[in-house]
Amino acid sequence: MELREKAxxxxxxxxxxxxxxxEPGTQGARRPAFASSAARTGRLGFEGEQNLxxxxxxxxxxxxxxxxxxxxxxxxxxxxxxxxxxxxxxxEVLPLVLDADGQVQELATAQAMEEHLAxxxxxxxxxxxxxxxxxxxxxxxxxxxxxxGELSRCIKCYACRNSCPMCYCEHCxxxxxxxxxxxxxxxxxxxxxxxMVRAMHLAGRCVECGDCGRACPVGIPIHLLTFNAEESVHAxxxxxxxxxxxxxxxxxxxxxxxxxxxxx
Amino acid sequence: xxxxxxxxxxxxxxxxxxITASGRRILAPTDxxxxxxxxxxxxxxxxxxxxxxxxxxxxxxxxxxxxxxxSYTLLPGKVDLVDAEPAAVPTVVFGIRPCEASxxxxxxxxxxxxxxxxxxxxxxxxxxxxxxxxxRRDDACFCTSVGGGPGSTRGSDILLTPTASGYxxxxxxxxxxxxxxLAAKLFTPAAAADKSMLVALPAAFDQPALSAKLPAMxxxxxxxxxxxxxxxxGACAFVCPTCVCFxxxxxxxxxxxxxxxxxxxxxxxxxxxxxSGHNPRETQGARWRQRIYHKFSTYPERYGQLGCVGCGKxxxxxxxxxxxxxHLVEASQA
Numbered sequence: 001m002e003l004r005e006k007a008x009x010x011x012x013x014x015x016x017x018x019x020x021x022x023e024p025g026t027q028g029a030r031r032p033a034f035a036s037s038a039a040r041t042g043r044l045g046f047e048g049e050q051n052l053x054x055x056x057x058x059x060x061x062x063x064x065x066x067x068x069x070x071x072x073x074x075x076x077x078x079x080x081x082x083x084x085x086x087x088x089x090x091x092e093v094l095p096l097v098l099d100a101d102g103q104v105q106e107l108a109t110a111q112a113m114e115e116h117l118a119x120x121x122x123x124x125x126x127x128x129x130x131x132x133x134x135x136x137x138x139x140x141x142x143x144x145x146x147x148x149g150e151l152s153r154c155i156k157c158y159a160c161r162n163s164c165p166m167c168y169c170e171h172c173x174x175x176x177x178x179x180x181x182x183x184x185x186x187x188x189x190x191x192x193x194x195x196m197v198r199a200m201h202l203a204g205r206c207v208e209c210g211d212c213g214r215a216c217p218v219g220i221p222i223h224l225l226t227f228n229a230e231e232s233v234h235a236x237x238x239x240x241x242x243x244x245x246x247x248x249x250x251x252x253x254x255x256x257x258x259x260x261x262x263x264x
Numbered sequence: 265x266x267x268x269x270x271x272x273x274x275x276x277x278x279x280x281x282x283i284t285a286s287g288r289r290i291l292a293p294t295d296x297x298x299x300x301x302x303x304x305x306x307x308x309x310x311x312x313x314x315x316x317x318x319x320x321x322x323x324x325x326x327x328x329x330x331x332x333x334x335s336y337t338l339l340p341g342k343v344d345l346v347d348a349e350p351a352a353v354p355t356v357v358f359g360i361r362p363c364e365a366s367x368x369x370x371x372x373x374x375x376x377x378x379x380x381x382x383x384x385x386x387x388x389x390x391x392x393x394x395x396x397x398x399x400r401r402d403d404a405c406f407c408t409s410v411g412g413g414p415g416s417t418r419g420s421d422i423l424l425t426p427t428a429s430g431y432x433x434x435x436x437x438x439x440x441x442x443x444x445x446l447a448a449k450l451f452t453p454a455a456a457a458d459k460s461m462l463v464a465l466p467a468a469f470d471q472p473a474l475s476a477k478l479p480a481m482x483x484x485x486x487x488x489x490x491x492x493x494x495x496x497x498g499a500c501a502f503v504c505p506t507c508v509c510f511x512x513x514x515x516x517x518x519x520x521x522x523x524x525x526x527x528x529x530x531x532x533x534x535x536x537x538x539x540s541g542h543n544p545r546e547t548q549g550a551r552w553r554q555r556i557y558h559k560f561s562t563y564p565e566r567y568g569q570l571g572c573v574g575c576g577k578x579x580x581x582x583x584x585x586x587x588x589x590x591h592l593v594e595a596s597q598a
Binding site: 025026027029031032033034050054055058059060061153155156157158159161162163175183184185186187190211214215217218219 | 297298299301319320329330402403404488489491492493495496497498499501502503511513515524526527529532534547548549579580581583584585587590
């Protein structure tokens with residue numbers, strides 16, 4: 001059964017109020033698409049880029065009711081992480097995936113999602129890995145210069161933050177103006193502070209979909225900052241964001257058996 | 265009536281040399297690792313060879329993303345206030361498309377509406393636009409639906425149109441004539457306008473009809489539907505050659521401070537958030553509607569021109585492909 005048939009069925013039976021998938025867009029692009037009636041499912045497919053989990057926490061989408069989501073692995077990881085952070089409940093979102101036989105499968109529980117994810121190991125794309133290795137091999141000064149150069153192009157449009165499934169804060173620190181913690185203008189300091197705060201806030205929470213970097217209109221590989229923070233949390237604490245719906249946040253969890261002695 | 269000249273392909277190098285020698289800075293599309301950006305150049309060889317558009321618009325040349333308006337120091341019993349002066353340098357923007365060139369008029373409408381903005385005007389006075397007609401287009405382009413065209417001279421001091429042997433140069437203004445005077449022997453008078461190489465682009469919707477019906481469509485569910493996939497970032501507004509909204513920011517400590525103007529976007533929920541917590545544009549649908557209405561209803565009503573030039577930069581920059589032309593066609597048919 002194809003996604004469009006499944007979507008039609010789910011909408012007709014009233015099991016979900018909308019199905020979020022992808023459809024053909026401009027110049028060969030595959031863009032997110034919302035189908036809220038059976039008549040609108042005709043163009044839906046699984047292939048596309050934006051992480052659809054970024055929609056399920058939005059007020060406009062929550063108001064629709066239960067939604068089904070075409071869920072590639074990064075979408076599944078983001079949905080699990082959102083559950084771990086208690087932003088969505090199992091029954092609010094119905095992930096749809098393709099099984100090994102090319103059939104659309106409903107993953108109605110977190111456990112089913114975790115099991116499905118275990119089939120496809122999480123991997124940073126080769127091109128990103130290459131650049132991360134190159135950055136890792138640089139001196140601090142060289143790395144600083146690299147990021148200064150990249151961030152000089154930033155226009156602070158927040159496409160990275162707004163495309164990120166884990167940037168769901170209704171009131172982002174960047175938007176906080178009483179007091180104003182981070183400079184709003186897109187000058188050197190404003191850009192640097194924004195991206196440093198965001199990278200730190202995603203350490204241990206980034207599901208490595210890379211959508212922030214993809215979303216950037218001026219081509220800054222900004223996802224490498226959150227990838228790096230995430231990899232470092234993985235190395236230090238042995239856990240990955242998006243692996244389970246029951247994950248304690250590494251940077252705010254105390255364990256009596258912590259390997260560090262200073263914390264006890 | 266414009267003065268028409270022929271300009272040989274080989275003449276662009278000496279023309280760039282003459283412009284640079286006159287003390288003018290040249291900004292032109294360049295290819296930076298596959299990104300088409302407007303950058304300072306001195307030679308024609310540095311200009312990107314094959315591009316439809318730059319990602320960001322040339323509005324940066326007159327309306328930068330951050331600009332200091334004033335600074336102050338608190339002294340015992342008084343405030344020492346210093347007005348900033350715009351750093352306006354003589355600039356030639358070369359090779360931008362006719363759509364974008366006409367965008368300066370939409371900026372002008374706001375910056376000189378009920379107040380003459382010192383910063384914008386100082387830069388505009390120093391700016392000469394040498395536009396380049398389009399021999400290519402992509403799926404985001406829709407200039408012909410909003411009164412423009414691949415060979416439109418609106419907004420260009422000189423419009424170059426590629427021909428088989430070089431360029432047709434249509435000189436529109438004194439600023440354009442000043443450029444011709446820098447290297448008059450490169451310009452040969454042309455008898456006829458050869459525009460055969462311009463790309464064809466049929467109009468996709470009836471803009472006057474759309475603008476006329478918008479006021480009655482305010483409560484249509486269409487805007488909420490269209491905006492469901494919008495992530496509410498400011499990429500569209502920031503790359504737009506006509507989006508003019510700005511924010512004023514104060515960066516200060518207890519002894520000194522400075523006031524800055526930065527780009528802002530009506531797509532942000534903060535844009536209309538009141539201090540009380542009430543937000544008159546609470547949903548992304550309301551904010552998306554505002555974007556369309558401001559460009560296609562408010563602008564014509566208030567300034568007698570559109571707030572959109574059909575360049576398609578917003579469509580190309582959007583992380584979720586909010587194709588503006590498609591949405592306007594849909595609204596036209598609704």
